[in-house]
Amino acid sequence: MTDPWVALEPGADPVERVRVLRRAHEAFTQQGTMARPVRSVVADSWRRSARAGVGPEGTACVELTDGDLGSYRAEHPLARVMPLVRELLGTFASDGEHLLAVCDAQGRLLWVEGDATTRRRADRMNFVPGARWAESAVGTNAPGTAVAVDRPVQVFAAEHFIRRVQPWTCAAAPVHDPRTGRVLGAVDITGGDGLAHPHSLGFVQAVARAAESQLALFTPPGASTDALELAALGRDEAQLLVEGRKIRLSPRHSEILVLLARHPEGLSGDELLCALYEDESVTPVTLRAELARLRRLLGPGLLGSRPYRLTLPVESDVAVVERRLETGAVTAAVSAYRGPLLPGSQAPAVVRLRHRLADGLRTALIARRDPDLLADWSHCPWGEDDLDVWRALAAVRPAPAVWSRLRELESELSAPPGWEHFRGP
Secondary structure (H helix, E strand, O other): OOOOOOOOOOOOOHHHHHHHHHHHHHHHHHHOOOOOOOOHHHHHHHHHHHHOOOOOOOOOOEOOOHHHHHHHHHHOHHHHHHHHHHHHHHHHHHHOOOEEEEEEOOOEEEEEEEOHHHHHHHHOOOOOOOEEOOHHHHOOOHHHHHHHHOOOEEEEHHHOOOHHHOOOEEEEEEEEOOOOOOEEEEEEEEEOHHHOOHHHHHHHHHHHHHHHHHHOOOOOOOOOOOOEEEEOEOOOOOEEEEOOEEEEOOHHHHHHHHHHHHOOOOEOHHHHHHHHOOOOOOOHHHHHHHHHHHHHHHOOOOEEOOOEEEOOOEEEHHHHHHHHHHOOOHHHHHHHOOOOEOOOOOOHHHHHHHHHHHHHHHHHHHHHOOHHHHHHHHHOOOOOOOHHHHHHHHHHOOOHHHHHHHHHHHHHHHOOOOHHHHOOO
16 A cells, blocks of 8 residues: 555455455454554554444444534534535535535534435434544544544545444544644545545545635634633643744743743742752752743743743633533543643642643543543543553443453552563563
């Protein structure tokens, strides 16, 4: 395969390819073995699907209906580019008896439009607005996998993990917030085997880029042009957005901005020293030098002193997660959580905040007992070794792959120090 992201090379026999894929799918779901003809992107997705406890006979669940769906769609950033998406993809979908679909960053379908007959067929597998098609919920599929790997992807026939979806072929591309770079969702085209062509993947990718270009022209509703935006979750070097200008911060400057964002009233030099440095021998001169460099980086007027403070309001991704947790919006909190806060930081105050935020999310997830949310967490790098979450997932989704991973974790934690030196090859 020349391009691993394209499902079927020009000239390939789709009937023979389906036959080979079905055998490979059967081997994987029954024996756990992966056949060579399976593309690497699909093989990786099958493994993630199995680890998340997805079964080949599963189906999508509808999470948003009626008024909830309508209000959620109206507030979603992608609502503003739907006219453009329809203009570019709508005729292609209708004329080819395909479906145009748009999902959010959690794989929930927000819009499914196109040929009426094809829609009725899709309804039978819950490919409908409000249904959750995340990879961790229904396995390999183009919109769910596109947001999982943040890449345009095609999924052909029996490459789908769930059998009832295998008569379909789809291509999807993620759409990003042009200011922050975060994934907002994906644009998808779903239909028959004719979509297993490089042109369909290129087409849907072009539509996604056009949507991003149009989003860049909009100012988010209610957003202040004077506010600062700080993204610090899942990254060692935070990013600050200042009047459309993206500033990548050093690890130390990232720590300072996180702390000042949490204390709009400001912090004294001594308070910042204690919050940033474990080593008590670090002098105020060192801190003042860092703050001087930060002031030059931010530009005039943004960093005040006596006490040290930011002179404009700051919206941080940490605060977004905390607010959503406080209101009980666990799903929304998880969707905004991009990973541990400045994971490489050893600053005492940052470490405390990192643990408090992660523990709050984990506690809420375990209490909610939602199998899809638990699978999402265990699917992520920061959750793959989280024993408590795996135990909760096994209780609500007792799939063989989940139990296997749980036993593996329990064995590792109960083994004596140095046990890895006695393991077999």
